[in-house]
Amino acid sequence: MRIGIVSGVRAELAALLPHAPRTTLRGAPLPVERIETADHALFLACAGIGKVAAATAAATLVHAYGAEHLLVIGTAGSLGAVGRGPFLITEAVQADFGAMRDERLTHYTAGCWPIGPARAEAFRAADLPDLGLPHARIATSDLFVECGVHAARVRDALGATLVDMETAAVAQTAALLGIPWAAIKATTDDADGASAGDFTANLAASARAAAHAAERLIAAL
Known part of the structure; x- marks a missing residue:
């Protein structure tokens, strides 16, 4: 299987199979690394942080390298998730798509008209x-969350326990292209006033935890 792997931070990709030989491919608009395993060809792309970057990386992996399955790996903020993970993401929803009404964001399903009765369906x-990992719903936006009040609003509105800046964008890309997707995330912070420092302090360990779980998943596919 040809698996396209997306992250927002290069350290998250570097943590995956760190001792495996890598080939850098430069035929597409952004650099892609290839790793060969016994059963799969892995294509790794990091276009940067945020939804546009993640969607661009995902689309590149599908169209330029024939990825048959998309996998997001890396880190996330916690909206009340129990423990640091890693977590297997079962649902992803965009947290900054919708309509502004009465000074608040009304959430809608990404890609749909943000008009009329509100409904936000997850991808x-x-x-x-089964890897024995706890399952989670993740909310994705172009915001690095350092505000506990905003974190609580997202959690309560969308039923998410994690927040990141990539997964739902990759999930929407996969839905549009008709291919399966998956995601594994470990948390670095609690999406509050301490998030910036916690992210920096915990990035390496959390990235490695997510990558190790992703290695198990890849081996099981």
């Missing part, structure tokens, strides 16, 4: 082998 991940 569902592919059915995967």
